[in-house]
Amino acid sequence: MRGQSRQSTSAATDRVLHPNEAQLAILVGVSPAIAAIREEIRMIADADASVLITGPSGSGKDVVAQKLHQKSRRAARPFVAINCAAIPAELMESELFGHEQGAFTGAVKARAGRFETAHGGTLFLDEVGDMPAAMQAKLLRTLETRVIERVGGMLPILVDVRVVAATSVDLQAAIAAGRFRADLLYRLDVIHIDMPPLQDRPEDVPLLVEHFLAQRQQNVRFTPAAMAALAAWPWPGNVRELRNFVERASIHHSGGIIGRESLGRLLTSSRRLPEPRAVAVVTVAPAPQALPSGLGPDGIDLRQVLADVECAYIREALAISGGTIARTARLLGLQRTTLIEKMRRFDIEARAT
Incomplete structure (x- = not known):
């Protein structure tokens, strides 16, 4: 029949x-x-x-x-x-x-x-x-x-x-x-x-975003700050709204990296973009201080500045992923072995509690 x-x-x-x-x-x-x-x-x-x-x-x-x-x-x-x-x-x-x-x-x-x-x-x-x-x-x-x-x-x-x-x-x-x-x-x-509802399980948002991007086979990535903001968003339309958002984002930023500053134009609700909230507690050392605003007359230690940026993003990605190495590596666009080597170099330990 x-x-x-x-x-x-x-x-x-x-x-x-x-x-x-x-x-x-x-x-x-x-x-x-x-x-x-x-x-x-x-x-x-x-x-x-x-x-x-x-x-x-x-x-x-x-x-x-x-x-x-x-x-x-x-x-x-x-x-x-x-x-x-x-x-x-x-x-x-x-x-x-x-x-x-x-x-x-x-x-x-x-x-x-x-x-x-x-x-x-x-x-x-x-x-x-x-x-x-x-x-x-x-x-x-x-x-x-x-x-x-x-x-x-x-x-x-x-x-x-x-x-x-x-x-x-x-x-x-x-x-x-x-x-x-x-x-x-x-x-x-x-x-x-x-x-x-999705807002009751914010720790699932990063995985859902990655899943929908993989379905669309789009080379689009969200920065850790953007992903944290998405986890804090209330998503009144739940997973369906998130899926539509990912589709819209992948069309507007095909092959690009989406930062937190771009989310306001992509989210359809009139709500203000919330401040990022933690979705997991990770035992890592304090984040590095803010980067210098300019070169200055005395110059800078460029290697140290770049290391601080790298370290800060690794810590933020670990916080979003709850300390999961594989998810952290995906958020940062790194191979798992590369991430482990960088964590060892920066003396970063991640244990979700």
């Missing part, structure tokens, strides 16, 4: 990833929250219980869903995603359950729905909190019986699907307002994963 046509109203984000087409989902981050989510995925991957992923818009709930599928015993079967907020209410039943030829105007041939397409794999219901009330009852019945009927059809179809749902809506508040069924929430929320 892979070749069957789709309704033109389906959202562009809806997708069917077959094993030979899917890219490996990467959950980027070193924060305790991301480490806990990785461990949770490892523990529940092979269970068939439904999973509800909550968190603000743009925080990466879809990545968690894909990662959960790829770690599960269902990884060899399709991962099918549908954005419940993007499908008109009158087409939602056909999208999920399919339809028979002639079931309604425009149904010129039979079509499998998302449940059938995901048979043996995972069905990801994104923004399930926006699902129309009538469909909530039908979804609940399907989750309880694992049986569907196509629109206009009479034959029951047994489906073997693990359902993973995600929402940025407060479902308890939606239940209180009469917009969401409590019994459906209980059926979906067997296992709960909460995705934190």
Whole structure:
């Protein structure tokens, strides 16, 4: 059924990833929250219980869903995603359950729905909190019986699907307002994963920036001061906003180095650029004094000045990376062995605490 046509109203984000087409989902981050989510995925991957992923818009709930599928015993079967907020209410039943030829105007041939397409794999219901009330009852019945009927059809179809749902809506508040069924929430929320906003895990920002730059294959680098400022930025649009920012920065500074002074023109928010905040505590010696403003009549020790600049950037990069040598080397554009040699020469020790 892979070749069957789709309704033109389906959202562009809806997708069917077959094993030979899917890219490996990467959950980027070193924060305790991301480490806990990785461990949770490892523990529940092979269970068939439904999973509800909550968190603000743009925080990466879809990545968690894909990662959960790829770690599960269902990884060899399709991962099918549908954005419940993007499908008109009158087409939602056909999208999920399919339809028979002639079931309604425009149904010129039979079509499998998302449940059938995901048979043996995972069905990801994104923004399930926006699902129309009538469909909530039908979804609940399907989750309880694992049986569907196509629109206009009479034959029951047994489906073997693990359902993973995600929402940025407060479902308890939606239940209180009469917009969401409590019994459906209980059926979906067997296992709960909460995705934190990006501003609650600033230590993940440098890794995410590097990841997005690598995806774009752009030779763009941020100075340590710029990276520290990005880690301090609130990112109201979360990881999605950061990804768009990296794309914009790589277009405006293709092949260049981006300093803190350039960030104000690249960030779209009207907020003032915050002062850098530490994202890790690193036990290193005090930073060198400020560089001289000019040559002066007595000249300068150029070797010492350049050494001070080098030393200062190494210390700043170590602070951003939490003392991780590999990440520090990437921030500075150095080979790992070169960085270690320079740290030895400057008597720098980095131990994240």
